[in-house]
Amino acid sequence: MQSKPSLADLPEQITITRPDDWHVHLRDEEVLGMTVPATARVFHRTVVMPNLVPPVTDAALAGAYRQRIMAELPEGMRFDPKMALYLTQSTTETDVKEAAADPTIIGYKLYPAGATTNSASGVTDIDAMGPVFEAMELNGVPLLVHGEVTTSDIDIFDREKAFIDRYLEPITRKFPGLKVVFEHITTADAVDFVLGAHANVGATITPQHLLMNRNDLLVGGVHVHNYCLPVLKRRTHQEALQRAAISGNPKFFLGTDSAPHVQAKKETACGCAGCFSAFSAIELYAEAFAHLGALDKLEGFASFFGADFYNLPRNTETLVLEKKSWHAPERIEHKGGVWVPYWAGRSLMYQVKK
Numbered sequence: 001m002q003s004k005p006s007l008a009d010l011p012e013q014i015t016i017t018r019p020d021d022w023h024v025h026l027r028d029e030e031v032l033g034m035t036v037p038a039t040a041r042v043f044h045r046t047v048v049m050p051n052l053v054p055p056v057t058d059a060a061l062a063g064a065y066r067q068r069i070m071a072e073l074p075e076g077m078r079f080d081p082k083m084a085l086y087l088t089q090s091t092t093e094t095d096v097k098e099a100a101a102d103p104t105i106i107g108y109k110l111y112p113a114g115a116t117t118n119s120a121s122g123v124t125d126i127d128a129m130g131p132v133f134e135a136m137e138l139n140g141v142p143l144l145v146h147g148e149v150t151t152s153d154i155d156i157f158d159r160e161k162a163f164i165d166r167y168l169e170p171i172t173r174k175f176p177g178l179k180v181v182f183e184h185i186t187t188a189d190a191v192d193f194v195l196g197a198h199a200n201v202g203a204t205i206t207p208q209h210l211l212m213n214r215n216d217l218l219v220g221g222v223h224v225h226n227y228c229l230p231v232l233k234r235r236t237h238q239e240a241l242q243r244a245a246i247s248g249n250p251k252f253f254l255g256t257d258s259a260p261h262v263q264a265k266k267e268t269a270c271g272c273a274g275c276f277s278a279f280s281a282i283e284l285y286a287e288a289f290a291h292l293g294a295l296d297k298l299e300g301f302a303s304f305f306g307a308d309f310y311n312l313p314r315n316t317e318t319l320v321l322e323k324k325s326w327h328a329p330e331r332i333e334h335k336g337g338v339w340v341p342y343w344a345g346r347s348l349m350y351q352v353k354k
C-alpha cells in the first residue's frame with residue numbers, strides 16, 4: 001500500500017449505514033458457533049456460500065442450512081443470511097424456478113469444477129449450461145461466479161483473464177438480462193471487463209486483494225495465511241482494484257470472502273486456500289480506504305451498492321468506526337479448533353464502536 005497517511009489527518013470516527021457482506025463462507029456444524037457471531041457483529045445481510053461437503057444444491061438444503069446458521073445467532077443481533085445455491089451440471093430449470101420462489105435464496109454460485117475449495121461438484125461443461133442460465137435470466141435469479149479457468153495449460157496468474165474471455169464475456173452477452181456477480185475480482189482485466197459490461201454485471205472485492213499483492217504472499221517466505229483463490233496478483237492489479245473500490249461506481253461492492261480453514265490445514269505442505277477475515281473485516285476495509293484517502297467512499301461500497309445491485313432495501317441501522325488503534329486477533333479458538341485469521345496480530349487504525 002501507499003505510505004501511511006498521517007494518523008492525525010484521519011477523522012476521529014466515521015458513521016456509516018450498517019454494511020452487508022455479499023460473499024462469506026460460514027462453514028457448518030460447530031464452526032457456525034464461531035463464524036455466525038463474527039460476521040453478524042457487523043453485517044446485516046450476507047451471501048452465504050454453498051461450498052459445503054456435500055454442497056448446498058437446492059432450496060431444501062439451503063433452508064436447513066439457514067436454520068443451522070440462525071440457531072447460532074446471539075440474542076439481540078439482527079442478521080439476514082441470503083443463501084447461494086451451488087450450481088452443478090445437473091441443475092435443472094425446475095430447480096431454478098424453485099430457487100426464484102424462495103426469498104431467502106439470492107442466486108446460484110458457479111464454481112468451475114476444481115477451481116477452488118470444495119468445488120469438485122462444480123460445473124464441468126459451462127457451455128452446456130445455456131438453458132439453465134436462460135431460466136435464471138427469465139426468473140430473475142442472479143449468477144454468482146468464481147471466475148477462473150482450471151485447465152493446466154493456463155498459468156494460475158492468468159486464470160481470471162482467461163475465464164473472462166472464454167466464458168464470462170459470452171455469458172453476459174448472450175443473457176443480458178441475467179444479473180452476474182463476478183466474485184472476488186483480482187485483476188485490472190476484471191475491473192475493465194466489469195466497467196465495460198452492461199449494468200447487470202457487478203463485482204465483489206475482498207479486503208486482502210485491496211491490502212496486498214503477490215509480494216505479500218511470496219517475498220521472504222510463503223505466507224500461507226495470505227493465500228486465497230484467486231491468488232493475489234501483482235501490484236498493478238492491486239492498484240486497479242483499489243481505484244475501482246474507491247471510485248464510487250456502484251458496480252463494485254463489498255464481499256469479504258472470509259474463508260476459515262483450521263490452522264493445521266493452512267500451515268502444512270499443501271495449505272488450503274482462504275483468508276479468514278470475519279473478525280476484522282470492516283476494519284480491514286476501513287484500513288484500505290483510509291490509506292487511499294477515501295474513507296468517504298466506504299459507505300457506498302460497503303453499505304449501498306450491493307443492496308442496490310440485488311434490488312434489496314438499504315439498511316437503516318448505522319455503524320460507527322472509531323479511530324482507535326488495535327490488533328487483529330492472533331488466533332481464534334472455538335470448541336477445540338484453532339484458526340489463524342487473516343492479518344493476525346497486525347495493527348488496524350479503526351475499530352467498531354461497541
Ligand SMILES: NC(=O)N[C@@H](CC(=O)O)C(=O)O
Pocket residue numbers: 025051116117118146227228229230257259260273274275
Ligand atoms: N477464496 C478461497 O480461497 N477459498 C474459499 C473458496 C472460494 O471462495 O473460492 C473457501 O471456501 O475456502
Ligand SMILES: [Zn+2]
Pocket residue numbers: 116146183184229230
Ligand atoms: Zn471463489
Ligand SMILES: [Zn+2]
Pocket residue numbers: 023024025049257259
Ligand atoms: Zn469465497
